Amino acid sequence: MASAELDSNVTPGQLRLADALKRAGILRQQFNWNFFTAPDASDTRPEAAGLGVAILGSAYMMVIVLVLSLPIGVAASIYLEEFAPQNRWTDLIEVNIANLAAVPSIVFGILGLAIFINFVGLPQSAPVVGGLVLTLMTLPTIIIATRAALKAVPPSINDAALGIGASKMQAIFHHILPLAAPGILTGTIIGLAQALGETAPLLLIGMVAFVREYPGAPPEGFFDPASALPVQVYNWTQRGDPAFVERASGAIIVLLIFLVIMNAIAILLRRRFERRW
Amino acid sequence: MSESATEKALSASMERPEIKMRGTNVSVFYGAKQALYDVNLDVRENSVTALIGPSGCGKSTFLRCLNRMNDTIDICRVTGEITLDDENIYAPAIDVVELRARVGMVFQKPNPFPKSIYENIVYGPRIHGQVSTRAEMDEIVERSLMKAGLFNEVKDRLHEPGTGLSGGQQQRLCIARAIAVSPEVILMDEPCSALDPIATAKVEELIDELRVNYTIVIVTHSMQQAARVSQRTAMFHLGNLVEEGPTEKMFTNPDTKLTQDYITGRFG
Numbered sequence: 001m002a003s004a005e006l007d008s009n010v011t012p013g014q015l016r017l018a019d020a021l022k023r024a025g026i027l028r029q030q031f032n033w034n035f036f037t038a039p040d041a042s043d044t045r046p047e048a049a050g051l052g053v054a055i056l057g058s059a060y061m062m063v064i065v066l067v068l069s070l071p072i073g074v075a076a077s078i079y080l081e082e083f084a085p086q087n088r089w090t091d092l093i094e095v096n097i098a099n100l101a102a103v104p105s106i107v108f109g110i111l112g113l114a115i116f117i118n119f120v121g122l123p124q125s126a127p128v129v130g131g132l133v134l135t136l137m138t139l140p141t142i143i144i145a146t147r148a149a150l151k152a153v154p155p156s157i158n159d160a161a162l163g164i165g166a167s168k169m170q171a172i173f174h175h176i177l178p179l180a181a182p183g184i185l186t187g188t189i190i191g192l193a194q195a196l197g198e199t200a201p202l203l204l205i206g207m208v209a210f211v212r213e214y215p216g217a218p219p220e221g222f223f224d225p226a227s228a229l230p231v232q233v234y235n236w237t238q239r240g241d242p243a244f245v246e247r248a249s250g251a252i253i254v255l256l257i258f259l260v261i262m263n264a265i266a267i268l269l270r271r272r273f274e275r276r277w
Numbered sequence: 278m279s280e281s282a283t284e285k286a287l288s289a290s291m292e293r294p295e296i297k298m299r300g301t302n303v304s305v306f307y308g309a310k311q312a313l314y315d316v317n318l319d320v321r322e323n324s325v326t327a328l329i330g331p332s333g334c335g336k337s338t339f340l341r342c343l344n345r346m347n348d349t350i351d352i353c354r355v356t357g358e359i360t361l362d363d364e365n366i367y368a369p370a371i372d373v374v375e376l377r378a379r380v381g382m383v384f385q386k387p388n389p390f391p392k393s394i395y396e397n398i399v400y401g402p403r404i405h406g407q408v409s410t411r412a413e414m415d416e417i418v419e420r421s422l423m424k425a426g427l428f429n430e431v432k433d434r435l436h437e438p439g440t441g442l443s444g445g446q447q448q449r450l451c452i453a454r455a456i457a458v459s460p461e462v463i464l465m466d467e468p469c470s471a472l473d474p475i476a477t478a479k480v481e482e483l484i485d486e487l488r489v490n491y492t493i494v495i496v497t498h499s500m501q502q503a504a505r506v507s508q509r510t511a512m513f514h515l516g517n518l519v520e521e522g523p524t525e526k527m528f529t530n531p532d533t534k535l536t537q538d539y540i541t542g543r544f545g
Contacts, residue, residue, distance in 0.1 A: 156388035165378035
């Protein structure tokens with residue numbers, strides 16, 4: 001009610017009518033499921049605005065990030081940890097991976113804009129571009145976590161496998177990787193959670209646009225315009241109508257719930273599969 | 278081991294001194310540092326060869342050359358020639374995987390895979406395509422554990438983790454795992470150093486039994502152990518092979534003063 005009084009879309013007469021209806025028991029309050037499913041709405045209809053497109057867009061991006069960064073990250077880690085020769089190039093790559101993890105995210109946004117949109121010609125505001133940019137951001141996190149997990153597997157396991165005639169590949173894929181899997185999974189989930197909350201790079205690639213249409217089903221949907229959860233929050237805080245402030249608060253809570261769930265899964269996995277040697 | 282068994286083994290090896298593996302001028306370098314200097318050592322078939330010497334003398338390094346485990350260390354370089362059945366194992370045509378199936382290894386610290394006992398045994402034969410059906414796997418698990426003297430202790434918990442066994446049992450599981458791929462030679466790198474005296478006695482007994490079917494090379498820090506289980510002993514010092522001969526002679530009447538001093542505990 002408080003924010004409705006400030007609202008230019010609602011007249012005092014409408015407010016009084018609402019109060020009367022409520023007293024008469026005709027009007028009731030209920031949980032707004034539409035908030036999760038409806039798309040964004042225009043400035044004049046804050047009550048209709050929802051997170052539908054943003055949740056879908058974020059989900060699409062997470063799928064892209066997971067599908068790209070997990071295999072590439074794990075493959076890169078295995079190469080660096082088990083196969084790479086010790087030379088200047090390897091050192092250089094290692095230092096750069098550590099540095100990449102600390103690069104401000106807006107820089108990745110500029111990179112995505114320059115490469116994926118201007119050079120490759122992918123559409124603006126599309127989850128595919130957002131996913132690619134977030135993949136670049138998540139890769140260092142996953143590589144660092146995976147290498148730590150691989151390193152934590154005792155060398156005696158490798159010796160044991162080689163000692164009975166397993167090839168290097170067999171030792172890695174049959175023994176070392178499965179033992180490192182919980183650590184890799186935990187790192188991946190934390191990387192994904194980080195990517196889910198990332199806003200700055202998405203602003204630069206146009207995901208801040210007002211999107212009313214749901215993106216289509218994948219894979220075509222990856223190229224349709226979509227929003228993302230943190231960007232939606234940013235977007236709503238910029239709107240004139242005070243009702244959007246409430247929307248923004250609700251969206252932040254939704255985003256935080258997703259992050260808490262993902263981190264909880266990571267902690268549970270670590271607890272469940274942690275191994276002491 | 279009883280006196281008569283030693284004598285029998287000695288006479289057997291004299292009648293039929295089959296050389297299973299032969300190292301000729303083996304030198305090993307870790308980067309610029311040389312760890313072994315022109316070692317010439319023969320390993321006789323169906324006997325136990327003990328490698329003794331103070332820490333850092335190169336005995337483990339030599340052992341790891343015999344199945345090319347040193348290949349896993351980037352900076353390690355091996356020169357000279359090591360043959361298995363008159364075939365140079367460092368020849369380019371040699372498949373390291375196949376070599377390691379023929380020359381198995383048991384490590385200092387028991388290192389079973391963190392899987393079930395059954396899976397531990399079956400893994401080797403399976404990757405070498407030696408077993409495929411369930412029945413064959415069951416059979417090889419039972420046979421290997423029998424040979425390692427472990428079957429009766431674990432037959433009711435074959436599907437429980439191998440890491441849940443006691444230290445001595447774990448080491449015998451590792452021996453069973455090595456046996457499962459039917460190697461010809463088994464290398465043991467201080468297999469009892471992490472075990473208590475009772476478990477040690479069991480493993481030593483096992484080594485003596487395995488000698489009938491396999492050629493065994495064992496690195497040990499314990500003089501008594503070398504005397505108990507081996508037929509031939511080689512003494513290393515600072516990367517050189519000091520002396521090699523029948524164990525009995527090495528321990529009663531060694532040729533060099535160095536060996537005598539080491540065996541009697543005057544240094545090392």
